[in-house]
Structure formats: structure tokens, C-alpha cells
Amino acid sequence: MKKHKIQKIAEEVIEFEIKALQKLKKFINLSFIKLIKLILNCKNGKIIISGVGKSGIIARKWAATFSSTGTPSFFLDATNASHGDLGQITSNDLVILISNSGQSEELKNIIQYVSRNKNINLIGVTSKKDSILYKNSDISFLTPTIKEAGPENIVPTSSTTTQLALGDAIAISCMMYKNFTKYDFKKIHPSGNLSIKLKTVGDLMLTGKKIPFVKENLTMKKALKINNSKKLGVLIVRNKHNDTKGIITDGDLKRIAQKYNKFDNLELKKVMKKKPLSVNKDLLAASALSIMNSKKITVLCVHQNKNKRKTVGIIHMHDILKSNIN
Numbered sequence: 001m002k003k004h005k006i007q008k009i010a011e012e013v014i015e016f017e018i019k020a021l022q023k024l025k026k027f028i029n030l031s032f033i034k035l036i037k038l039i040l041n042c043k044n045g046k047i048i049i050s051g052v053g054k055s056g057i058i059a060r061k062w063a064a065t066f067s068s069t070g071t072p073s074f075f076l077d078a079t080n081a082s083h084g085d086l087g088q089i090t091s092n093d094l095v096i097l098i099s100n101s102g103q104s105e106e107l108k109n110i111i112q113y114v115s116r117n118k119n120i121n122l123i124g125v126t127s128k129k130d131s132i133l134y135k136n137s138d139i140s141f142l143t144p145t146i147k148e149a150g151p152e153n154i155v156p157t158s159s160t161t162t163q164l165a166l167g168d169a170i171a172i173s174c175m176m177y178k179n180f181t182k183y184d185f186k187k188i189h190p191s192g193n194l195s196i197k198l199k200t201v202g203d204l205m206l207t208g209k210k211i212p213f214v215k216e217n218l219t220m221k222k223a224l225k226i227n228n229s230k231k232l233g234v235l236i237v238r239n240k241h242n243d244t245k246g247i248i249t250d251g252d253l254k255r256i257a258q259k260y261n262k263f264d265n266l267e268l269k270k271v272m273k274k275k276p277l278s279v280n281k282d283l284l285a286a287s288a289l290s291i292m293n294s295k296k297i298t299v300l301c302v303h304q305n306k307n308k309r310k311t312v313g314i315i316h317m318h319d320i321l322k323s324n325i326n
Contacts, residue, residue: 012149013149013150013157016146016147016148016149016157016158017149017157017158017161019146019158020144020146020158020159020161020162021161021162021165023144023146023162024143024144024162024165024166026144027141027142027143027144028169031139031140031141031142032141032169032170034139035123035139035141035170036170036173036174036177038094038121038123038138038139039071039094039123039170039174040174040177040178042092042093042094042121044092045090045091045092045093045094045120046072046073046074046088046089046090046093046094047063047066047071047072047073047074047093047094047096048073048074048075048076048088048089048093048094048095048096049062049063049066049073049074049075049076049095049096049097049098050075050076050077050078050081050095050096050097050098050107050110051078051097051098051099051104051107052078052079052099052104052106052107053104053156054156054159054160055098055099055100055104055156055160055163056077056078056098057160058098058160058163058164058167059075059096059097059098060075061164061167062075062096062098062167062170062171063075065167065168065171066167066170066171066174067188068185068188069171069172069174069175069180069185070174070175070178070180070184071171071174071175071178076088076089076095076110078104078106078107078110079106081106081109081110082106082109086109086110086113089110089113089114089120090120091117091119091120092119092120093120093121094120094121094122094123095110095114095120095121095122095123096122096123096125097110097111097122097123097124097125097133097137098125098126098163099124099125099126099131099133100126100127100128100143100156100159100163101126101127101128101131102124102126102127102128102131102132102133102134103128103131103132103133107132107133108132111132111133111136115136121138121139122136122137122138122139123137123138123139123140123141124136124137124139124140124141125141125143125163125166126140126141126142126143127142127143127144127145127146127159128145129142141166143159143162143163143166144162146158146159146162182198183198185198186198186199196323196324196325197284197286197325198284199284199285199286199323199325200281200282200283200284200285201279201280201281201282201283201284201285201288201300201302201313201315202281202282202302202304202313203285204285204315204319204320204323205281205302205312205313205314205315205319206232206313206314206315206316206319207312207313211236211311211313211314212226212227212230212232212234212235212236212314213235213236213238213311214226214235214236214237214238214268215237215238215239215240215268216237216238216239216245216246216267216268216269216272217267217268217269218237218267218268219264219265219266219267219268220253220256220263220264220265220266220267220268220271221264221265223235223248223268224253227248227250227253232299232314232316233249233250233298233299234247234248234249234250234299234314234316235247235248235249235268236276236301236311236314237268237269237272238311242310243309243310244276244278244301244308244309244310244311245269245272245274245275246268246269246272246273246274246275246276247272247273247276247299247301248268248271248272248273249273249297249298249299252271252272252273256271276301277291277295277297277300277301278300278301278302278303278308278311279291279300279301279302279303279315280302280303280304280305281302281303281304281312281313282304285315285320285323285325286320286325286326288300288315288320289317289320289321289325289326292317292320298316298317298318299314299315299316299317300314300315301313301314302314302315
């Protein structure tokens, strides 16, 4: 087969699916709104999604996308449902069945089981109005009848593309209605790239006894010992009210040693850098790194709310870089 022929086939497949999505867009109507409301109101039960064959694969994807965007749900294998897994469906649950034909044999037992329990709602997603699924659902969402890409209209392609897009539309609609933010997304994706990008200063900062606090009337001799024991290359200087008044870094100590022949008895308040730069604990770590780079420093004090006088942590450039933030 010639290269240009292969390219043409691929383009035709994509064009088929684009047209299918354009049709689907016209089907977003009152049924869709009712469907969303039913999902949002499912607070005392589970959301269970199932399908057969390619639709089953799409159903699994729906469940994964729903769960990751603030609408907890899980996939039910339709075949196993007829062999005991129907027990996973209980009162107050919401069942979503996806089937292009609406007549899949494996779904009939689920439909029958759900129909017997008035406390279980059923959403049917199908392209056939005369199907068992459409007729027996509490809310039936009709997908467009479309032609599949490829020869003989036999391979589920355009139909599964519309199912996939519909699931995304539902998930994002629910997500936005719930005001599910990128920070909520981060909580349930702790190992994802987005979670890394959304790490805050509070996620990475040193707190409690790890913060190298010293009093402002401490002598340089004692400060050096504390600095060597903490091994952080920085000291945070506070007054008697535990308000942060200054900072001293390894670089500062070297400059002080060069400037003063005898500095052992110097009090820190006389040589410290006053009013150290402090950032809010909710600031993105990436933003903190940017500040460090622009100011040519490696450590920032951290405060919460607007109280810059009270240091609740310190953030070091090395800790940010170790988290793969750049």
C-alpha cells in the first residue's frame, strides 16, 4: 500500500470521528442536565459504571476520570456482575450503563436487578430509543446514530469516541459545579506531574525543632556552634517575643569574620541581616524558587496568613530542586 493511501485512510478515520463529535454536541440537552443533577445528588451511595466490550473499556475510563475529578465512582465488570458482583450494587447507588445498541445480553441482568430496587437509580447511555436500556432507565441519554470509521461500519470507532467525549463532558461539568480545584486534584494525584508542579512551600518547608532559631542577643561564638550542629547554613534570629528579626547565612558568617578580628562576643542583632525575606506557606514552591533565583539567595523564611513576624518554617532551594521543581 502506498504511503499517500495510508495517510488518506487515517485522515478519513479522523474526519468520521470529528463528524460524530459534532453530532454529539447537538445532543447535549435537558437529558444531560438531568443526568448531571442525578450524579451530583448521589451523596449517600456509590456511582457504578458498566458496559460491555469496547463500551466497557470506555466505562472503565469514565470511572477513572470521574474519581480523579471529585466524583468517586468505580467500574463494574458486566460479565462478573452475573456471577456475584451484582452484590456490589446496594441501596442509594447510581448505576450508569453504556451501550451503543442498548441490547447487550450481559447488561440485562444488571438492568433487571436495578429495576427491582426503587432506591437505585439507573442512567442509560445508548443510541437506540427502542432498546431495553433506554426504556428501563430513570434517565436515558440518547447518543447520535453515527457511521463507524472503516469498512462495512463494523468496527466501534466513532461510537466509542462519542462515548469517551460524553464521559469527559460529564466529569468536567460535575467538577466545575463542585468547585473542584487544581489543589483538590493535587491531593488525589500525589505522584502525578501536576501534583509536583502544585507543591507549595508548606509541603516542603522545615518546621518545628528543625528550624535553626536563635536569640538576637546570642554571641557569635555560640551561634557558630549552633550553625555547625544544624548543618543548614542559616540561622533565623528572633527577639524575646519570638518575632523574627533577622537572618545569618554561612556567607554572612564568612564576611563577618573578615570584617572583625575579634567577633566571638558580638551579639547577632548587631551583624544579622534585618527583615529577612519571608513567603506565605501557601505559595507555590516553583514561585519560591523563582524568588530565590532573582534575589540570589538559597533560603526563605515562611509565614502563614499575613503574619510575617512569626516564622513557621524555612524553605531551602535544595529541597525544592530535590522535588523535581524547576
